[in-house]
Amino acid sequence: MYRSSSTRYALIAAGLAVLVTLATLAAACSSPAQATPTPTRTPRPAVTVAPPTQPSATAMPSPTRPPTVAPTATPIPPTATAAPTAAPTGASYTRPANVNPLTGLPVADPKLLARRPLMVVINNDPEARPVHYGFGQADLVYEYIMEGRAVTRYTAVFLGNESERIGPVRSARLVNFYLTPQYDGTLVASGAGKDVRWWLRDKMMGEMGLPYLDEGLDDQSDNLYFWSLGGLAQYRTRLQTSTAGIRRWLASLKREQDPKLRGFAFAETIPTGSPGKTASISFPAAVVWSYDASSGRYVRSLAGTAHIDAASGKQLSAANVIIQTVSHEKTDYVEDDTGTTSIRIITVGEGPVTILRDGVAIKGTWKAGDTSMPEFFNAAGKPIPLKPGTSWFELVAATDTVTVN
Numbered sequence: 001m002y003r004s005s006s007t008r009y010a011l012i013a014a015g016l017a018v019l020v021t022l023a024t025l026a027a028a029c030s031s032p033a034q035a036t037p038t039p040t041r042t043p044r045p046a047v048t049v050a051p052p053t054q055p056s057a058t059a060m061p062s063p064t065r066p067p068t069v070a071p072t073a074t075p076i077p078p079t080a081t082a083a084p085t086a087a088p089t090g091a092s093y094t095r096p097a098n099v100n101p102l103t104g105l106p107v108a109d110p111k112l113l114a115r116r117p118l119m120v121v122i123n124n125d126p127e128a129r130p131v132h133y134g135f136g137q138a139d140l141v142y143e144y145i146m147e148g149r150a151v152t153r154y155t156a157v158f159l160g161n162e163s164e165r166i167g168p169v170r171s172a173r174l175v176n177f178y179l180t181p182q183y184d185g186t187l188v189a190s191g192a193g194k195d196v197r198w199w200l201r202d203k204m205m206g207e208m209g210l211p212y213l214d215e216g217l218d219d220q221s222d223n224l225y226f227w228s229l230g231g232l233a234q235y236r237t238r239l240q241t242s243t244a245g246i247r248r249w250l251a252s253l254k255r256e257q258d259p260k261l262r263g264f265a266f267a268e269t270i271p272t273g274s275p276g277k278t279a280s281i282s283f284p285a286a287v288v289w290s291y292d293a294s295s296g297r298y299v300r301s302l303a304g305t306a307h308i309d310a311a312s313g314k315q316l317s318a319a320n321v322i323i324q325t326v327s328h329e330k331t332d333y334v335e336d337d338t339g340t341t342s343i344r345i346i347t348v349g350e351g352p353v354t355i356l357r358d359g360v361a362i363k364g365t366w367k368a369g370d371t372s373m374p375e376f377f378n379a380a381g382k383p384i385p386l387k388p389g390t391s392w393f394e395l396v397a398a399t400d401t402v403t404v405n
Helices: 005-030 175-182 194-207 243-253
Strands: 118-122 140-145 152-158 186-189 212-214 226-228 239-241 278-281 287-292 297-302 320-325 327-334 341-346 349-357 360-368 375-377 391-396 402-404
Touching: 118 175, 118 243, 140 175, 140 341, 152 175, 175 186, 175 194, 175 341, 186 243, 194 212, 194 327, 278 320, 349 402
Parallel strands: 118 186, 140 391, 186 212, 320 391
Antiparallel strands: 118 152, 140 152, 226 239, 278 287, 278 402, 287 297, 320 349, 327 341, 349 360, 360 375
């Protein structure tokens, strides 16, 4: 086929263009990759996720995870940490290996005493009084005023005896921060105010290393260490525990150990004192202790009626009643929805004490350190011996009215 010169030239030019294009593509494939150009559209801003809110005062975090938020108020340390100025020595503090350092009574197996004391917080609202369990087996019981001064609460201490039922278990208070280390004990309670919980978890448990079993009232799944009786409306009375359940918890954490307690001074001989047949204390539900000569013990009345142990049906009693005057300080730690604030009851330092035993009242001074049990001294600086048996402590303020006859 015949083509004109112009046509041939056009075809040649086209062919050359194709060759140039192919060469350019080959060069591009063999050259290094180029950076991706920056997009002109503004990227989507990152989403900020708010941290979880702090649990409320009634929420129950895991007992092994202390909160990280310090109290809103400046914590106040104990007013005194000094050890007793008159260190007691002698036979009154010497005891056989099978004698309970808290009661002065023998136990069947000395291994029972090589365990941590269990310190269980027990309710004293009017609804709880007919169903008080565990007091009959406790070695010691502490009674103290609550915020608002409307009711008292208890901390029962168990070492030598077992109790199949203890309760109703309720929330802890600042006094438990001072009491628990003095016995190298295990605190057992159901909740606490936000600021009080900080003291118990971050300071007592976190820094001092003391076990703290904090159970939620609404945890119906826990039937290993606690159990509940009644529905949600019975929050004042429903939570129960036992010494076996608490010991099981301690064993699971490998936290059981011998506290090597110094113990109290005990003697059968009655110390010199004044008549002490009865003692009344101006708590909201008036407490009266009356000496029963037939048993050699003081029987307890509360709000004008005999205080009954629900397990035995008998009136509660004690070999010793220890009326200990301790500091009661105001705080701004809010305890409830009404804005009532916690009282800091401090059992560290020293102060007046009246001990009732065998119908006699002995006045003296109590002294205790941060991690040492209280001791009791007469005016001459000699130890005041307790009667072997159980003791009730009444922690009173200097402004409370105590009448001993």
